[in-house]
Amino acid sequence: MANTLSAPPTPKHSFQRVAILFSGGPAPAANAVISTAAACFGKAKIEAIGILNGYKHLMDYTPEKPLVEGDHWIRLDSKVLHRTRNSQGIIIGTARANPGKKISSPADLQDAEKTAAMQRTYQALVDLGVDGLISIGGDDTLKTANKFKLYQEQLPSGSKQIPVVHLPKTIDNDYNGIDFTFGFFTAVQFISTEIRNLIYDAQANHAYFVAEAMGRSAGWLAYGSAIAGEASLVVSVEDIVGDYRTEETVTDPTTGTTKTRPIMELDRVINRIVKTMVARESEGKAFGVIVLAEGLAEYLPYERLEGVPRDDHGHIAISEIQLGRFFAKLIAEAYTAKTGKSRKINPVTLGYEARCAQPLAYDVILGSQLGVGSYRALVEEGLNGVMVSVSGQFELRYEPFEKLVNPENLVTLVRFIKTGSDFHRLARFLETNVNE
Numbered sequence: 434m435a436n437t438l439s440a441p442p443t444p445k446h447s448f449q450r451v452a453i454l455f456s457g458g459p460a461p462a463a464n465a466v467i468s469t470a471a472a473c474f475g476k477a478k479i480e481a482i483g484i485l486n487g488y489k490h491l492m493d494y495t496p497e498k499p500l501v502e503g504d505h506w507i508r509l510d511s512k513v514l515h516r517t518r519n520s521q522g523i524i525i526g527t528a529r530a531n532p533g534k535k536i537s538s539p540a541d542l543q544d545a546e547k548t549a550a551m552q553r554t555y556q557a558l559v560d561l562g563v564d565g566l567i568s569i570g571g572d573d574t575l576k577t578a579n580k581f582k583l584y585q586e587q588l589p590s591g592s593k594q595i596p597v598v599h600l601p602k603t604i605d606n607d608y609n610g611i612d613f614t615f616g617f618f619t620a621v622q623f624i625s626t627e628i629r630n631l632i633y634d635a636q637a638n639h640a641y642f643v644a645e646a647m648g649r650s651a652g653w654l655a656y657g658s659a660i661a662g663e664a665s666l667v668v669s670v671e672d673i674v675g676d677y678r679t680e681e682t683v684t685d686p687t688t689g690t691t692k693t694r695p696i697m698e699l700d701r702v703i704n705r706i707v708k709t710m711v712a713r714e715s716e717g718k719a720f721g722v723i724v725l726a727e728g729l730a731e732y733l734p735y736e737r738l739e740g741v742p743r744d745d746h747g748h749i750a751i752s753e754i755q756l757g758r759f760f761a762k763l764i765a766e767a768y769t770a771k772t773g774k775s776r777k778i779n780p781v782t783l784g785y786e787a788r789c790a791q792p793l794a795y796d797v798i799l800g801s802q803l804g805v806g807s808y809r810a811l812v813e814e815g816l817n818g819v820m821v822s823v824s825g826q827f828e829l830r831y832e833p834f835e836k837l838v839n840p841e842n843l844v845t846l847v848r849f850i851k852t853g854s855d856f857h858r859l860a861r862f863l864e865t866n867v868n869e
Contacts, residue, residue, distance in 0.1 A: 440476075443476070443477045443478075443812075444812060444813055446477070446479070446812050447564070448474075448477075448479045448564045448565055448811070448812060449479065449480065449562065449564055450479065450480045450481075450482060450561070450562050450563055450564055451474055451479055451480075451481055451482070451563065451564060451565040451566070451567060451811065452481075452482050452483075452484050452506070452558060452561065452563045452565070452566050452567065453467055453470055453471060453481055453482070453483050453484065453509065453525065453567040453569070454483075454484040454487060454488070454491075454525070454566065454567065454568055454569065455467065455487060455523050455525055455526070455527045455569045455570060455602075456487035456488060456527055456528065456529070456530075456568070456569070456570040456571075456573075456574040456577070457487070457527060457529060457570040457571045457573060457574050457602070457603075458527070458571065458603075458604075458788055459522065459523055459527060459788040459789050460602050460603065460604050460614075460615060460616030460620070460788060461521070461604070461615070461616040461619035461620065461787070461788070461789065461790050461791070461792035461793070461796055462615045462616050462619065462792035462796035462797050462799070462800035463522070463523045463569070463602065463615075463616070463800070464517045464518060464519075464520045464521075464522065464523065464524050465518045465519065465615070465792065465796070465797045465800035465801045465804065466569055466600055466602070466615060466800040466801070466803050466804040467483065467509070467517070467523070467524060467525060467569070467804065468509075468514045468517040468518050468524070468804070469518065469800070469801040469802075469804030469805050470567055470600075470804035470805070470807045470808060471483070471509035471514055471804075472511075472514060472804075473804070473805055473807075473808035473809075474808055474812075475509075475510070475511070477808070477812060479564075479812070480508065481508075481509040482506050482507065482508055482509060482561070482563075483506060483507050483508075483509045483513075483524065483525035484505070484506050484525065485504070485505055485506055485507065485525055485526050486525075486526040486527065486528040486530075487526070487527050487528035487529070487530050487570075488528065488530040488531065488532050488554060488577070489528040489530040490504075490505040490506075490557070491532065491553065491554040491557040491558065492530055492532050492550045492553055492554055493553070494553045494554070494556060494557035494560070495553070496556075496560075499560060500557055500560070500561060506561065507525065509525075518797060518801065519791075519792065519797055521789050521790070521791055521792075522789050523789075527570075529573075531550075531573065531577060532550035532551045532553070532554040532577065532580075532581075533550075533551055533576065533577045533580035533581070533843075534550065535547040535548075535550070536548060536551065536580050536584075536843065537842060537843065538841065538842060538843065539583065539840070539841075539843070542580075542583055542584055542587050543587065548584060551580065551581065551584045552584075554581070555581070555584065555585065555588075555595070558595055559593055559595070563595055564595065565595060565596050565597070565598070565811045566578075566581070566595055566596070566597040566598070567597075567598055567599075567600065567807045567811075568581075568597055568598070568599045568600065569599075569600045569602050570599075570600075570602050571601075571602055571603040571605070571608075572603065572607070572608065572650070572845040572847065573845070574599070574602070575599050575601065575608075575820060575834070575837060575838070575845050576838060576843060576844060576845045578597050578599040578818075578834070579818070579834040579837075579838045579843065579845075580843060581595075581597055582596075582597050582817065582818040582834065583843075594817075596811060596816070596817035596818070597817065597818060598807045598810045598811050598816065598817075598819055598820075598821060599819070599820045599821070599834070600803045600804070600806070600807055600820070600821050601614050601615075601803070601820055601821070601822070602614060602615060602616065603616075603617075604616045604617050604619075604620035604647065604654055604784070604787065604788060605617075605647060605648050605649065605650065605651060605653060605654050606651075606653035606654060606657075607648070607650050607651035607653055607847050607848050607849070608848055609836075609837050609845075609846050609847075609848045610820055610822050610830075610832035610836065610837050611820075611822040611823065611824075611832075612823075612824065613799065615792075615796045615799045615800035615803060616788075616792065616796050616800075617653070617654070617657070617796070618657075618793055618795050618796055619787070619790050619791075619792045619793045619796045620647075620654060620658075620784070620787040620788070620790065621654065621657040621658050621661055622661070622790075622793060623786070623787035623790045624646060624654070624658040624662065624783045624784060624787050625657075625658045625659075625660075625661035625662030626662070627644075627662070627783055628644060628658060628659065628662025628663070628664050628722050628724065628783070629662050629663060631644065631722050631781065632662075632663065632664075632720070632721070632722055635720040635721055635722060635779075636720045638720070638777065639719045639720055639776075639777075640720060640776065640777035640778070640779060641665075641710065641720060641721050641722070641723060641764070641776060641777070641778045641779070642721075642722045642723070642778075642779045642780075642781055643723050643725060643757045643760050643761045643764065643778060643779070643780050643781070644664070644722055644723065644724045644725070644757065644781050644782075644783050645725050645727050645756050645757035645780070645781070645782045645783065645784075646658055646659075646724055646725065646726055646727065646783050646784050647726075647727055647783070647784030647785070647787075648669065648670075648726040648727055648728050648784075649727060649728045649731075649751065650670070650728055650847045650849075651669070651670065651671065651726075651728070651847055651848060651849045651850060652667070652669025652670055652671050652672075652726040652728070652849075652850050653850060654726070654784065655667050655668075655669045655724050655725065655726035656669060656726075656850060656856070656857070656860055658724060658783070659724040659860060660859060660860055660863060662722070662724075663863075664721070664722045664723065664724045665709055665710075665713060665721030665722055665723055665864065665865065666706060666709045666721075666723050666724070666864055666865075667723075667724040667725075667726075667860050667864075668702065668705075668706070668723070668724070668725050668726070668729065669725075669726035669728065669729070669850065670726055670728040670729060670731070670732065670849070671849050671850045671851075671852050671857070672852070673695070673697045673702075673729070673732050674852060676698065676701055677697055677698050677701050677702055677705070678695055678696075678697060678698060678732075679695075679696060679697075679698050680693050680694065680695055680696065681693070681694060681696050681734060681735060683735040694735070695732065696732050696733065696734055696735075697729065697732040697733070699733075699734070699763070700767075703760070703763045703764055703767045704767060704771075705867070706723055706760075706764055706767075707764060707767045707768050707771055708867045709721075709723070709864070709865055709867055710764075710768055710776065711768075711771065711772065712865045712866065712867050713865050716865065718865075719776070723760075723764075725756060725757065725760060727751050727756060727782075727784075728751075729756060730751050730754045730756045733754070733756075733759075737754065737759070738754070741753050741754060752782075755780070757780030757781060757782055758780040760780070761778040761779065761780040762778075764778050765777075765778040798827065799823065799827070802823055802827045802829065803821050803823065805829075806821035806822075806823070806829045806831075807821055809829060810831050814831065816831055818833060818834045818835075819831040819832060819833055819834065820832045820834065820837060
């Protein structure tokens with residue numbers, strides 16, 4: 434048995450160079466993940482390089498336009514990594530470029546046109562002499578990592594195989610396969626502080642703030658921030674069920690096809706918010722902060738979404754909808770209609786300024802363990818197509834892509850807050866009582 438203070442042994446391996454890539458929105462402790470992963474590979478005499486700006490440059494690769502060191506990638510040596518573990522930002526940058534955009538089913542992997550961007554990405558990494566890829570990002574990036582693995586399985590026999598290991602990143606915390614994602618608690622700390630500041634402002638002015646919090650698919654960030662920030666009420670996509678949910682049938686003006694989609698019963702949601710305001714007034718509190726998860730925008734009637742652009746992953750540009758402003762106007766009108774009084778309702782958007790906040794120690798530890806886990810998965814375990822996870826006291830686990838991605842449409846499975854769960858009920862216990 435090795436001495437407890439001995440360095441971890443380096444197993445026999447054939448790796449010479451690995452690439453580390455970060456894609457999607459920033460998150461606190463990103464550099465803890467990148468630096469610890471690169472340091473581990475370096476100690477095993479494996480060169481780690483950082484691909485700059487996500488998949489952007491890989492997708493643009495051609496043999497006539499090879500990737501250039503310094504412009505498209507960098508060596509993650511000890512000089513670059515010096516004191517980066519607790520630093521803010523992302524030392525290798527990021528982007529939302531998506532080489533798997535046109536691949537929406539396993540059959541598409543046989544289509545040369547639909548896989549063209551993935552082929553360029555693969556060839557760029559081969560040209561760089563990469564023996565393994567470490568993918569860091571959210572659910573869309575996990576989706577791309579899985580497609581990269583599946584694409585290689587379709588290559589002719591004898592083609593180079595580049596194993597891929599994914600590290601889960603999102604301040605939204607909506608990942609299956611891991612309890613909490615790095616950066617989540619830092620973001621909650623940052624946003625909850627802003628909410629508490631808004632409460633004092635609201636109290637001084639006898640007003641309300643409608644705070645739109647990040648969380649496109651699930652309400653973890655909205656709920657966590659509202660609970661820690663002592664908000665008056667929090668509403669997220671998970672709450673749009675039962676009486677708060679209905680459906681509408683819409684016709685695509687281009688194709689003429691019709692589809693039915695779930696939407697919120699807007700009047701009921703607005704009235705529920707107004708009930709909280711009235712109940713608070715009965716307690717002498719004519720002020721407060723209402724937190725809304727930005728993903729509620731997807732549940733607006735189609736007439737509110739028509740013409741709104743979408744990104745490479747098909748997501749609507751939520752910032753153009755101005756959800757907080759839209760709700761603030763309706764809440765003010767409903768409040769006046771119910772009480773005969775007026776109340777100032779101020780919209781504000783929270784979250785983006787938290788993505789590069791100074792990381793909390795917890796997120797640095799979690800991010801560091803995930804970074805180490807990428808090395809251990811690839812070199813110690815010889816794994817391919819897995820996401821690194823932790824459980825308990827930062828014990829490493831490796832979740833196969835197959836458990837996290839729908840095999841038919843190749844879309845990642847979102848982890849929602851379970852309505853009625855202890856975490857979901859926690860918010861209700863802390864809010865002003867309103868009988869529904």
